Amino acid sequence: MDFSYPPEAEQFRKELRAWLSAHLTDVVIDSNDRRGADDGAFATLREWNATIADAGWAAVSWPREYGGRGATPLEQLVYAEETTRARVPNPLNIIGINNIAPAIMQYGTDAQKEHLLTRMLRADDIWCQGMSEPEAGSDLAALRTRAVRDGDHFVVNGQKIWTSLGHRADWCQLYVRTDPEAPKHKGISCLIVDMTLPGIEARPLVTLNGSADFAEVFFDDVRVPADALLGPLNQGWQVATTTLSFERAAAARLYAEMQVRMAALVTDIAATRGANGSALDDPATLRRLGELDVRIAFLEVLCLRSISAGMSGGDGFATASLAKSVWGDIGKDMAALAFDTLDPGAAAGRWDEFRLTSHALTIAGGTTQINKNITAQRVLGLPRR
Structure with a gap:
């Protein structure tokens, strides 16, 4: 286990420290503790996300074509150490950047990549991930939310819970059951859902500390365009376990x-x-x-x-x-x-x-x-x- 840093990684560290010294403020740092209970703090962090993204520091592990830096694993390690020790707030779309974006990069259409990824990186759009359900918990394969094909739409019915930023989200990477007869790992599909569609209701969940970082989300006959499918039909488990893992030093x-x-x-x-x-x-x-x-x-x-x-x-x-x-x-x-x-x-x-x-x-x-x-x-x- 050799983590001696080559000159390139140390230069990367130097550039990052200099940029953070010039741009990271106490207001941004302090807003992080109030993000779930203060709309003003949330807005401050949204502006910070745009600032850091425009400078190319929001997702250094992403390929350059999508707004990242194509950072090496050791550069990613440097980035994780430096941003954590400087108390840089995590991105509002941290689930999107680390989990949803790699799936879009692998399975998305060119139009989806072009329209969604940059806006996700800047937090112009807020994303959530529809996985957990009241009867499923951490067992994704036990999900019950259904999507039935009806012409050029899927009709979605069900409920998700503990959905991070579900009540603030513009988009949801939603996992649904499209083949109830298939083995439970096989009949799942992934949809990219516009959260403004009729029939979607998101209710914030207030936790012990007074924050509302999570929501329960209900889907009542929501008509989702069929071209919102991400990855092959009934292969949502494969999409969920996508490990392009640009973020190789997140630990x-x-x-x-x-x-x-x-x-x-x-x-x-x-x-x-x-x-x-x-x-x-x-x-x-x-x-x-x-x-x-x-x-x-x-x-x-x-x-x-x-x-x-x-x-x-x-x-x-x-x-x-x-x-x-x-x-x-x-x-x-x-x-x-x-x-x-x-x-x-x-x-x-x-x-x-x-x-x-x-x-x-x-x-x-x-x-x-x-x-x-x-x-x-x-x-x-x-x-x-």
Whole structure:
């Protein structure tokens, strides 16, 4: 596992740092914490997305023809480290950029690529992904939302839930069942759906921290043009698992984020003084901090192993799934330590917010249960039950 950076990657780092120094503002950074509850913050981030996209820094792993930089894996690693440590907000269309766009690049028509990708990159259009359903959860193959062909349209009926930005979205990459008689992995199709079509209702879901980042979306006899099909009919599972993976160093964000949070936590604990002095004088607190520091170092090794495997043609996905599970557990334990150590409202309430949202780390981007199954089968070689 060799991550010595060649001169080209270090030059890439230098250019990125210089651009961020000139353009990234505290207003943009602070807006990230309020994006789900403040329309003004959301608008600020939308403007930032356009700014960073126009400069070619929004999706460096994308091919240049679509607005990216065709970055090498090591340049992607540099990008993930630098943007995370600078607290650059994730794109509003992060699911679109990382998951939907590669599918459009592979399966989309020329017209779809030309019209949709640039607008997605700039956040001119907001995208959501219609996967999870009330009775399906993380099991995409168990979806029930139906699409029936009627002339030159599909008629869609069903419900999606926990749809990120579903109530703000202009477009949805929607997975539907088009052949109920086929094996459940075979009868799924993917549609690109205009969210303004009649019969679509999106209701925001407010979470514990007061944010509305998710929605439940209902489809009632929605007529979707047949040319909105993305990929072959009944091959939606193949579209969903598309791994063009331009973003080959995304795992770096996991350890870099926790390193940033850890540094902030140590600073805030050091500033907290009680009757017995600094909280850092407490052996129990020091032990918990030390354990977290070691676990973050272990997480970094896991992430770099995943990236290294991907660069050498190996199976980086399995190690990345393990790293994601470790990341979620570290986040929850760090939030608990902050809650136990700091006064309520410390650091302008940053840790109160993280305490509420930290449990979502084991759900977002793949639940811990699903990732443990992947680890068992693809890392440990255990049989399926």
